[in-house]
Amino acid sequence: TSIKLVRNIPSGSPTLKDFKVESVDAPTKSSLQPNQVLIRTLYLSCDPYFRGRLSGTRDSYVASFEPGKPIEGLGVGVVEASTSSKLSEGDLVTGGAFLWETRFVCADSAVTKVPSNTGISPANYLGVLGMPSFTAYVGLVSLCNPKAGETVLVSAASGAVGQMVVQLAKARGLRVVGAAGSDDKVDFIKSLGADVAFNYKTCGDLQDAVKKAAPEGIDIYFDNVGGEFLDVALKNMRPFGRIAACGMISQYNATPETAYQLKNIVNIVPKKVSIFGYIVTDYYSKPDYKKFIDEVSTKLKEGKVNYKLDEVVGLENAPQALLDLFEGKNFGKRVVKITDS
Ligand code: NDP
Numbered sequence: 001t002s003i004k005l006v007r008n009i010p011s012g013s014p015t016l017k018d019f020k021v022e023s024v025d026a027p028t029k030s031s032l033q034p035n036q037v038l039i040r041t042l043y044l045s046c047d048p049y050f051r052g053r054l055s056g057t058r059d060s061y062v063a064s065f066e067p068g069k070p071i072e073g074l075g076v077g078v079v080e081a082s083t084s085s086k087l088s089e090g091d092l093v094t095g096g097a098f099l100w101e102t103r104f105v106c107a108d109s110a111v112t113k114v115p116s117n118t119g120i121s122p123a124n125y126l127g128v129l130g131m132p133s134f135t136a137y138v139g140l141v142s143l144c145n146p147k148a149g150e151t152v153l154v155s156a157a158s159g160a161v162g163q164m165v166v167q168l169a170k171a172r173g174l175r176v177v178g179a180a181g182s183d184d185k186v187d188f189i190k191s192l193g194a195d196v197a198f199n200y201k202t203c204g205d206l207q208d209a210v211k212k213a214a215p216e217g218i219d220i221y222f223d224n225v226g227g228e229f230l231d232v233a234l235k236n237m238r239p240f241g242r243i244a245a246c247g248m249i250s251q252y253n254a255t256p257e258t259a260y261q262l263k264n265i266v267n268i269v270p271k272k273v274s275i276f277g278y279i280v281t282d283y284y285s286k287p288d289y290k291k292f293i294d295e296v297s298t299k300l301k302e303g304k305v306n307y308k309l310d311e312v313v314g315l316e317n318a319p320q321a322l323l324d325l326f327e328g329k330n331f332g333k334r335v336v337k338i339t340d341s
Contacts, residue, residue, distance in 0.1 A: 001315045003100035005065045008056025013253045013326065018054070019071075019319035026103045029081035035108050037093070038081040042341070044098060044315075045074035045126040046322040046334040047160075051252040061279050071100040071318075074131055076114070076122045078341070084108035092116035094125045100318055102338055120300070121309070127333035128300060128307035129293070132160035135280040136222075137292040139244030140168050142283065143276040144220045148173030151214050153233055156224035157197065158185035158308070160333035161246060164296075165222045166192045167305055174220075177213045179229070181328040188331075192306055206232045217241075225250045227260040234264035237271045245277040253326055308332030 002024045009018055027038055050073065053065045065071055075098025079091040087093065087108050095111035098104070114125050127133065139161075140146055152169045156162045157178030169176045170193040178189035178197040189197040196213040203209035210218075210232050217238035223230050226248025233243065251259060267273065283289060299305040310332040312321040318336045325334060 001102050002070045003315060003318050004070055005054065005067050007067050008064065009054045010056055011253070011255045014051070014054055014323060016319055016323065021316045021319075024101065027105045032081060032083045032105060035084050036082075036105055037079050037084055037087050037108050037111065038103060038105050039077040039093065039098070039111070040080045040103050041075055041077045041098060041101065041315075041338045043076050043123045043126055043311075043338065044100060044318060044336045045131070046312075046318070046325060046330070046336060047073060047131075048247055048249045048252060048325050050322055051249075051326070070104075072097050073100070074098060074126055076125045082108070087111070087113060090116075092122055094130070100315065102315055123309050123311065123333075123335045123337070124300075124307070126335050127160060127309055128164070128305060129296060131280060132333055133164045133296060133307070134283070134289065134292050135246060136161045136164035136168055137296075138278060138280055138283045138288060139222055139246045139276070140165050140220070141172075141292075142286075142288045143278060144222075144242040144244050146172050146174055146220055149175070150219035151175045151177060151216065151238075152220040152222060153177045153179070153210065153214060153218045153236075154194075154222045154224070155179050155200075155229045155233075156181075156249065157189045157194065158331065159224065162222070162224055163189070163192060163306075163308060163332065166194050168295075169220075170194070171299075175214075177210075177218075179209075182331075185331060188308065200229070207235065210236050220244070222246060223248065227251055231260070231262050231264050234262065234267050234273070237267060237273045239271055241271055241273045243273060243275040245275050249326065310334045311337045313337045 002022045004020045056064050076094045091113050093111035097110045152174045154165045158180040176194040178194040179200045181201050186197045186199050218236050221233035221243045224247050227250035310330045
């Protein structure tokens, strides 16, 4: 099975009709060129940045998907056949160019071997030990210089990135305020140690809710959503506040007519706020990556980190699994399970 994009979608909301589920012949061992591997896909990652890749424009930081070609993204799988000296049959591998296919062929350089038989689900390489978690680390730790006693506000706090921000911040002695779009998500954020958490869909006026949760103001805002949330955060920043501009999912499907216009941007000046826009892929080659892996893998072994995966089963369900992200229908890191092993 293969999932292909039907057309580019410059703005507005993608729908299931924009994806085609196709039966294709599985690649065979005999079709491998030198230094290639045939991979059996175990899990694929659904990520909000895909929205930029569906758009057909070149202003996204990753190239757009091409209509008629399979979707590609982060994944984890098992090497079924190899002509590479670096990878052998049975190796567990991860990488950012997994095709949305049950089996596919790629260059050995496109994937990295990861430990297998560790007792943890391979899906963790897409979550707690993967890109979203590192994104949390870079935004909070590398860029915002958090200090014990400070207050951090986290939007989409139960999501793939947000749940790790909450835990990294608590581990550093911050006061954590988390927001999410359902009561179950709010309970989960509290279970991770957040000092205050609220449902932004039912809280009434967002400014009142943030003011109540952080009466003294916000030192760090970890922005996953943009739009009105960012605007309210800007209004409540303390002097020398920092904003990790991680993502703005509330705006990804916006059209020029519906895009949110910020009203409180002027506060940046008197409050001397720093805003850090960043893309996580720039940080894998920096010392931050090793520090992140050391901290989180140690905590994982000690049972001191809790990371929620949200599995959808079956490649044919991957398009809906992706679209769900933009409606908050995921709860935790959304992955698509193709097969267990
Ligand atoms: P999540 O797992 O948090 O899923 C997305 C969540 O966003 C939804 O569950 C929903 O949560 C919330 N959401 C969706 N639509 C809206 C909306 N209109 N308004 C407010 N909230 C909304 O996703 P990730 O953790 O993977 O990603 C979080 C953010 O981080 C995204 O903006 C993403 O683009 C960004 N990102 C940036 C990276 C970088 O390198 N800078 C790397 C990875 C991610 P709820 O129910 O709580 O509303």
